[in-house]
Amino acid sequence: MIHVLIVENMNLIRGGLVALLSGHPDMAVVAALESADKALPAALELEPDVVLLGAGMEDANGFAIAKSLHDELRSCAIVIMANRRRPGDLRRAVAAGVMGYLLIDAPPDDLADAVRRAAQGERVIDSELAFAALDSAESPLTDREVDVLRLAAQGASSAEIAGHLFLSVRTVRNHISRIIGKIGARNRIDAIRIADDAGWL
CATH class of the missing domain: 1.10.10.10 (Winged helix-like DNA-binding domain superfamily/Winged helix DNA-binding domain)
Structure with a gap:
């Protein structure tokens, strides 16, 4: 059984994610939080296999929370659902130790598959974002x-x-x-x- 902690500030989306993942017999949602600030304390207490950070978490605070989760709970895989296509966000996600990075409009089955694969230690990256990141220029700044x-x-x-x-x-x-x-x-x-x-x- 894959234990999932969901963090999403939009009630409707959070409820949809709970319903979607709970519908899979190999998954159990251990908590669904509306505030990213509660993610680390809840994860330390519940020790989920996967933390799913919802859309809108791909900002500086969201990446900082993902890094904290990665540093404090190495056994937990982090998956971010992004609502924008920016190569820089993918770089930040990888640097924060995120195992999965998908767009919010990904098909439901892709999300469930990403959770499974992340729980097994695989990286799951949206292909569009991966190609955009490869195509983007290296920083010219010192x-x-x-x-x-x-x-x-x-x-x-x-x-x-x-x-x-x-x-x-x-x-x-x-x-x-x-x-x-x-x-x-x-x-x-x-x-x-x-x-x-x-x-x-």
Whole structure:
């Protein structure tokens, strides 16, 4: 029997996932949570074979939760259902230790099969996302440029970035100018968007 913990903030989708997986004789839903913040405590208590993170969890917080689950409960496989097609998200998912990454519009049988395969230790990745990730460019940014842009994405000013990274404000501005030029962005905000979509942050 495969024990599944479902985390999905949309009531209708959560109920549908419970009904879908519970309809398979080899699966049992041990809990269905509406808040991702409850995922780690529940997983540590219930020790499921698979944690299914619903659509909308493929943001920074969702990937952080997936990594926490992976680090704290190695025997548990994590499957994310994504509602967007961004190669960078797949990179983040793999880095977080996720075993499965599917699109929300995947056929129901594919989801059940993905849960089974993930429980057996196989990686299950949506083929469209996998090809998009292979086709996407490698990051042209240096580690320091990534640090600068990541802080900028969190809303830090040039002075705050400089203080955090022990740089001068002028050096930070030079880094941002180089980043904008390297990735063909219009401005700092556009650079953050491009880098985030590509999974470079």
